[in-house]
Amino acid sequence: MLLSAPIGSAAQAPPPMGADSLTRPLALAGTVPDSAAQRQRRLRWLIGGSAVGYGVIYTGLTTSWYTGERGPLRWFDDLSEWKQLDKAGHFWGAFQISRGAVDMLRWAGLSEKKSIWYGSFVGFAIQSPLELLDGRDPAYGASATDLVANFLGSSALLAQQLAWHDVRIMPKWSFHLTRYAAQRPNVLGSTVPERWLKDYNGQTYWLCTDVGAFLKPGNRWPRWLQPAVGYGGQDLVYNDAAANAAAGLRPYRQYYLSLDVDLRRIPTRSPLLKKVFYTLSIFHLPAPALEYNGRNGFRFHSLYL
Numbered sequence: 001m002l003l004s005a006p007i008g009s010a011a012q013a014p015p016p017m018g019a020d021s022l023t024r025p026l027a028l029a030g031t032v033p034d035s036a037a038q039r040q041r042r043l044r045w046l047i048g049g050s051a052v053g054y055g056v057i058y059t060g061l062t063t064s065w066y067t068g069e070r071g072p073l074r075w076f077d078d079l080s081e082w083k084q085l086d087k088a089g090h091f092w093g094a095f096q097i098s099r100g101a102v103d104m105l106r107w108a109g110l111s112e113k114k115s116i117w118y119g120s121f122v123g124f125a126i127q128s129p130l131e132l133l134d135g136r137d138p139a140y141g142a143s144a145t146d147l148v149a150n151f152l153g154s155s156a157l158l159a160q161q162l163a164w165h166d167v168r169i170m171p172k173w174s175f176h177l178t179r180y181a182a183q184r185p186n187v188l189g190s191t192v193p194e195r196w197l198k199d200y201n202g203q204t205y206w207l208c209t210d211v212g213a214f215l216k217p218g219n220r221w222p223r224w225l226q227p228a229v230g231y232g233g234q235d236l237v238y239n240d241a242a243a244n245a246a247a248g249l250r251p252y253r254q255y256y257l258s259l260d261v262d263l264r265r266i267p268t269r270s271p272l273l274k275k276v277f278y279t280l281s282i283f284h285l286p287a288p289a290l291e292y293n294g295r296n297g298f299r300f301h302s303l304y305l
Contacts, residue, residue, distance in 0.1 A: 034109060036109075038109075039108060039109025040109070042107065042108040042109060043105075043108040043109060043110070046104055046105070046107075046108045054126060058129070058130075069137075069138055070136045070137070071136055071137075071138045072136070073132065073135040073136055073142060074135060074136075074141045074142065075135065075141055075142045075143070075144060076140075076141035076142075076143065077143075077144070077145070078141075078143050078145065078146075078239070079145045080241075081239040081240075082200050082233070082236055082239055083200070083233040083236060083251055083252075083253055085200040085203055085205070085231075085232070085233050085236070086146070086200065087145060087146070087148075087149040088149075088203075088205040088231060089173075089203065089205070090127065090146050090149035090150050090153065091149045091150075091152055091153040091156070091171065091205075092153065092171045092172075092173050092205055092282075093123065093127055093150075093153065094123030094124055094127050094149070094150040094151070094152075094153030094154045094157075095123060095153040095154065095156055095157050095171050096123070096171070096282045097122055097123035097126055097127070098119060098120045098121065098122050098123035098124070098153070098154045098157040098158070099123075099157050099167060101118075101119035101120075101122035101123070102115050102116055102119030102120060102157070102161060103115075103119075103278075104119070105118060105119045112165065116158065116161040116162060116165075117158070120154055120155075120157050120158035120161060121154045121158070122154075123150065123153055123154045123157070124150045124151050124153070124154040127150045128147055128150050131143060131146055131147060134146075153171075156169075156171075164213070166213070167210075168209065168210040168213045168214070169207055169208070169209050169210070170207070170208045170209075170210070170226075170262070170281065171205065171206065171207055171208075172205075172206040172207075172208055172228070172260065172281075172282060172283055172284040173203065173204070173205055173206070173282065173283060173284065174203075174204045174206065174230075174283060174284040174285075174286075174304075174305055175196050175202050175203055175204070175305070176202045176305035177192070177195060177199075177202055178195075178199055178201040178202045180199060180201045180202075180234075180235075180236065180237055181195045181198075181199045181201075181202075183237050183247075184237050184238070187237075188200075188201075188237065200233060200236045201232075201233065201234055201235070201236050203232065204230045204231065204232040204254075204256065204284070204304075205230065205231050205232070206228045206229065206230040206231075206256075206258075206260065206284045207228065207229050207230075208226045208227070208228040208260040208262065208284065209226055209227055209228075210223065210226055210262065210265075211226060211227065222265075223262065223265040224261055224262050224263075224265035224266050225259060225260075225261065225262075226259065226260045226261075226262050227257075227258075227259060227260070228256075228257075228258045228259060228260040228284060228287075229255070229256065229257060229258075230254075230255070230256030230257075230258060230284070230289070231253070231254070231255060231256070232253075232254040232256070233251060233252065233253050233254060234251065234252055234254060234293075235249040235250055235251040235252060236249075236251050237249055250295070252293055252294055252295045253293060253294065254291055254292070254293045255291065255292045255293065256289045256290065256291050256292075256304065257289065257290045258284075258287050258288065258289035258290070258304060259287050259288070260284055260285065260287065261285050261287070262281060263276075263277035263278075263280050263281050264277055264278060264281045286303050286304065286305050287303070287304065288300070288301060288302055288303060288304065289301045289304035291304075
């Protein structure tokens, strides 16, 4: 809900100096400024809708995902597991939820300062309580490093908004199906949606940089084309190194260099397309990529998902 930025009404005030209008799907030039009453209605709907939505998600998790035995809250250290890809997922999720929250608060009429400060930590506030569910599951436990990753994701969004009132370095996610899920479907997923969420072998996390935003005005760099660095892993079937070794697996890290198309920078006058592009900008689109890993060295992918 928070990742789909509204379009079709003007912001309360013009964007800060230096902000690129293509990055602001919240205002259209030439529209009539919103009234105070309209902004208040938007804010009430935003807060109420977000609360209801989060309640539904939380209830759904407690009744469908965490259905096993429950115990007292406990903590455990999982920093060494899954080559830290789960931490990358927490960072990405907190960043993107916070990004949506900041832009939604702008749309609702809050001041730029309040939108940035309040919205930036929505990702942390939404993701972190889920640790309580993990913490009462005897098979898992609450993770302090998950909380740290949530905090860093929200903080990274805050830092960019304070510096540029914009997002110039965007974390993104991509996924492809792998053979590993069949080896442990109860953990890595048995259906495609479950595998998207659970199979770290198919997940890649990216940082994409808006080069044009750092160049002098009038440069010819296409803002929609961005370099991207990625991180992934393979042979990740068990969270324990000894269990992986017993199964003949040797987990390893993968690093990627690629290009990304930033859909936010594609000019369009369609409000619907702007919403779609804004939402899809959380994903890294398939593109050629150069991979390096410590086991096989360099490898080129003509089209990496």
